[in-house]
Amino acid sequence: MAKQPENHQDPDTTGHSWDGIEEFNNPLPRWWVWIFYATIIWGIWYTIAYPAWPGIKGATAGYLGFSTRGEVAADINAVNEANAPKNDKLASVELASIADDAELKGYAVSSGAAVFKTWCAQCHGSGAQGFKGYPNLQDDDWLWGGSMEAIHETITIGIRSPDHEDTRINDMGAYGRDELLEKEEIEQVVNYVMSLSGEAKDASLVAAGAVVFEDNCSSCHAEGGVGDQDQGAPNLADAIWLYGGDYDSVKETVYNGRSGVMPNWDTRLSEAQIRAVTTYVHQLGGGE
Numbered sequence: 001m002a003k004q005p006e007n008h009q010d011p012d013t014t015g016h017s018w019d020g021i022e023e024f025n026n027p028l029p030r031w032w033v034w035i036f037y038a039t040i041i042w043g044i045w046y047t048i049a050y051p052a053w054p055g056i057k058g059a060t061a062g063y064l065g066f067s068t069r070g071e072v073a074a075d076i077n078a079v080n081e082a083n084a085p086k087n088d089k090l091a092s093v094e095l096a097s098i099a100d101d102a103e104l105k106g107y108a109v110s111s112g113a114a115v116f117k118t119w120c121a122q123c124h125g126s127g128a129q130g131f132k133g134y135p136n137l138q139d140d141d142w143l144w145g146g147s148m149e150a151i152h153e154t155i156t157i158g159i160r161s162p163d164h165e166d167t168r169i170n171d172m173g174a175y176g177r178d179e180l181l182e183k184e185e186i187e188q189v190v191n192y193v194m195s196l197s198g199e200a201k202d203a204s205l206v207a208a209g210a211v212v213f214e215d216n217c218s219s220c221h222a223e224g225g226v227g228d229q230d231q232g233a234p235n236l237a238d239a240i241w242l243y244g245g246d247y248d249s250v251k252e253t254v255y256n257g258r259s260g261v262m263p264n265w266d267t268r269l270s271e272a273q274i275r276a277v278t279t280y281v282h283q284l285g286g287g288e
Contacts, residue, residue: 010024011025011026012024012025013025047060048062048063049062049064049066050064050066051066051067083111086104086107087270087272088272089104090107090108090272090275091271091272095148095149095152095275095278096149098148098275098279099279107276108276108279108280109276109279109280111273111276112273112275112277112278112279112280112281113280115273115276115280116277116280116281119265119268119269119277120277124136124137128281128284132242132243132244133243133260134260135242136240136286137281137286138285139240140285140286140287140288141234141235141286142229142286143159143234144159144229144232145229146282146286146288147282147288148278148279148287150229150288151278151282151287152274152275152278153168154168155265155278156266156274157264157266158261158262158263158265159232159260159261159262160260160261160262161261161262161263161264162261163263163264163267164264164266167264168232170231170232170233171257171258171259172253172258173257174255174256174257175189175216175254175255175257176255176256177255177256177257181212181216181254185208186251186254186255187202187205187209187251188205188206188208188209189209189212189216189254190209190247190250190251190254191203191205191209192205192206192210192212193209193213193236193254194245194247194250196236197236197237197238197239197245198239198245201247213225220233221235221236224237242258
């Protein structure tokens with residue numbers, strides 16, 4: 001014989017009805033209700049014990065005095081204290097001797113990478129590959145020199161930085177905008193410059209452009225356009241271009257000039273940090 005189904009009496013309803021569907025008035029389990037009350041009490045305690053309620057000038061501090069920023073600051077201070085002997089050594093030794101100390105160089109490269117990604121990657125790229133107008137630090141084409149000493153000085157005092165009296169300065173003149181050259185002379189010298197590392201747009205203007213270059217440009221860029229690092233004058237004969245090597249880009253450079261700015265970092269970075277990022281940049285592959 002099949003078991004007869006038991007008769008169950010439906011519980012009372014809440015009295016609510018939606019499209020003929022009524023809601024049973026089933027009470028919640030007691031254990032669930034007590035847990036719910038406990039979470040309310042815990043939540044109230046938490047907002048009193050920890051920073052929680054926003055105010056005009058900040059959130060309530062909480063009677064436990066806990067601060068996530070304070071914990072981070074304490075962790076940073078602990079790391080700085082642990083690294084203090086290494087930073088003191090890094091800041092005091094000769095730049096050239098950093099490479100002779102494997103442990104110190106390893107520390108400088110790793111900490112310099114952190115400094116670079118924090119302060120330098122925005123312009124030079126995360127891998128230091130550069131962008132248009134921002135130098136590639138991986139190649140061996142340096143405007144002001146790629147030795148440890150030269151890189152250190154560039155980072156310290158900047159290039160055309162308005163905040164450092166000893167900053168590196170050598171602006172590229174605006175030969176068209178300031179009417180230093182005639183329109184024909186600009187076209188001639190642009191074609192000559194392009195011929196140094198590739199093909200000129202109009203080869204018939206190259207010879208005349210060489211004369212214009214000798215009279216107006218060679219004092220900075222040197223004979224043959226090979227550049228002068230002491231003046232920050234780029235090499236125009238190596239097919240590496242900061243602002244582009246096509247005809248229009250070179251003409252724009254000659255016509256309006258260039259005067260990019262690199263800030264000085266001696267007011268924002270410590271000497272150890274500057275030396276660390278110097279070491280990191282130098283070992284990327286293009287250091288002299």
